[in-house]
Amino acid sequence: MTDQAAPGTADRLEKQSHDDLLQTTRRLLADVQALSTRIAAAQEIAIAINRSLDLDEILQIVGREAKWLLDFNHCSVCLCQKDGPDRFVTLFGPAVGREALVVNDSDPLAIAIRTRQPQLIQPAGKASTEKTSAYTAQLIIPLESEDEVLGTINFAQGGPRPYNQEDLRVSYFLALQLAGAIRNAKRFREVNEVYAQLEQAYGDLRQAEKLRDDLTHMVVHDLRNPLTVMLGSLELIGHFLNQGQKRDSKLSDLIVRSRHAGRRMMGLIEDMLRVSQFESGELRVSLAAVSLQELLAERVQDYLFQAEKEGKSFAFQCPADLPAVTADAHLVERVVDNLVENAFKFTEQGGRIELRVEAKEAAFYVTVSDDGQGIPPEQQERIFQKFAQVTDTEGRPLRGGTGLGLTFCQIVVEAHNGRIWAESTPGRGSAFTFTLPVVGLV
Numbered sequence: 308m309t310d311q312a313a314p315g316t317a318d319r320l321e322k323q324s325h326d327d328l329l330q331t332t333r334r335l336l337a338d339v340q341a342l343s344t345r346i347a348a349a350q351e352i353a354i355a356i357n358r359s360l361d362l363d364e365i366l367q368i369v370g371r372e373a374k375w376l377l378d379f380n381h382c383s384v385c386l387c388q389k390d391g392p393d394r395f396v397t398l399f400g401p402a403v404g405r406e407a408l409v410v411n412d413s414d415p416l417a418i419a420i421r422t423r424q425p426q427l428i429q430p431a432g433k434a435s436t437e438k439t440s441a442y443t444a445q446l447i448i449p450l451e452s453e454d455e456v457l458g459t460i461n462f463a464q465g466g467p468r469p470y471n472q473e474d475l476r477v478s479y480f481l482a483l484q485l486a487g488a489i490r491n492a493k494r495f496r497e498v499n500e501v502y503a504q505l506e507q508a509y510g511d512l513r514q515a516e517k518l519r520d521d522l523t524h525m526v527v528h529d530l531r532n533p534l535t536v537m538l539g540s541l542e543l544i545g546h547f548l549n550q551g552q553k554r555d556s557k558l559s560d561l562i563v564r565s566r567h568a569g570r571r572m573m574g575l576i577e578d579m580l581r582v583s584q585f586e587s588g589e590l591r592v593s594l595a596a597v598s599l600q601e602l603l604a605e606r607v608q609d610y611l612f613q614a615e616k617e618g619k620s621f622a623f624q625c626p627a628d629l630p631a632v633t634a635d636a637h638l639v640e641r642v643v644d645n646l647v648e649n650a651f652k653f654t655e656q657g658g659r660i661e662l663r664v665e666a667k668e669a670a671f672y673v674t675v676s677d678d679g680q681g682i683p684p685e686q687q688e689r690i691f692q693k694f695a696q697v698t699d700t701e702g703r704p705l706r707g708g709t710g711l712g713l714t715f716c717q718i719v720v721e722a723h724n725g726r727i728w729a730e731s732t733p734g735r736g737s738a739f740t741f742t743l744p745v746v747g748l749v
Contacts, residue, residue, distance in 0.1 A: 663676070
């Protein structure tokens with residue numbers, strides 16, 4: 308005899324199976340929807356914290372919004388400090404210390420930082436005699452960015468509910484976003500600190516420059532007055548000697564040399580003063596029609612005298628029919644003086660210095676050349692900089708001076724809408740050329 312199911316049993320089994328499947332499907336959908344909600348909340352938190360570069364504000368956002376992600380009674384961060392103990396900050400719940408999360412004398416925060424692995428601590432069983440913290444379940448997630456652990460974010464609760472893998476995944480996603488935001492905030496703070504240091508250094512530099520300029524003004528004025536008296540006295544003595552019936556050639560020669568040295572010293576003082584005045588905008592060029600031939604012919608006599616005394620030769624070439632140029636005669640004269648004096652300094656005995664004036668391309672070209680030791684290529688770009696000097700291989704200046712002469716020349720030439728440059732070959736000499744537009748200043 309064959310067993311047969313009671314009438315309706317198959318229908319009941321089929322209906323129960325269908326109900327179980329429907330219930331399971333609803334539960335899965337609810338779980339998916341809950342997870343989707345948590346992920347969306349985590350993304351909103353990520354957007355919020357990445358909008359800020361202030362670390363305290365970032366931590367406040369996490370403490371305020373993280374409740375949307377998972378249940379906890381306590382939320383905190385532990386931030387690693389390179390120059391001191393770790394910084395522990397409670398973001399939610401009663402303010403406690405790091406020791407509140409210690410379990411069985413083991414520090415899960417230190418373990419997470421050392422191993423770079425999340426620490427999932429679940430409630431102990433009822434029969435357990437283990438000594439746990441005040442919180443029965445904990446999630447400790449390392450904050451890692453650019454292969455560096457910046458600290459941990461910590462969640463804990465005191466109830467019996469354990470944390471699951473979804474809690475771990477969501478909190479790990481938040482930890483990734485928080486680590487990036489902390490990294491950006493630290494970099495922003497470091498940049499601000501560097502900027503503040505640079506600003507302070509710049510302020511100190513400006514103050515030092517002001518003190519130096521004030522000292523320069525004081526020294527220049529204090530030196531110029533007695534030097535003017537000395538030069539005037541030498542002029543007067545020379546005049547009396549020339550008027551006398553018996554002329555002492557040696558004494559006259561000494562006076563001429565003293566006058567020449569005095570004029571050079573006065574020129575250096577004037578350079579220091581005028582560079583400072585140009586930089587502060589206090590000095591303006593005084594324009595007038597100038598004949599370069601007449602202007603330079605007067606100075607050539609001093610150059611010839613210097614060449615004779617130093618055993619060097621000096622040549623002057625200038626067309627006789629040059630038109631006048633609109634310029635500041637005194638400043639242009641000082642530019643030529645500086646260039647010629649440099650040529651003398653860097654030319655050995657028996658060498659040759661040449662001053663040449665040409666008119667071409669609607670401009671005057673004034674060139675001072677020598678056959679001296681020349682300028683190393685690596686130093687040619689900086690010789691017009693303030694206080695720059697040509698140095699030897701050990702960095703020592705080859706000749707004495709203030710390092711302002713060429714700076715002064717460049718300032719004056721550019722004030723006349725001209726330009727100045729150098730061409731030099733080590734061992735074969737140098738040539739400095741500057742231009743003055745025929746039409747004068749615009």
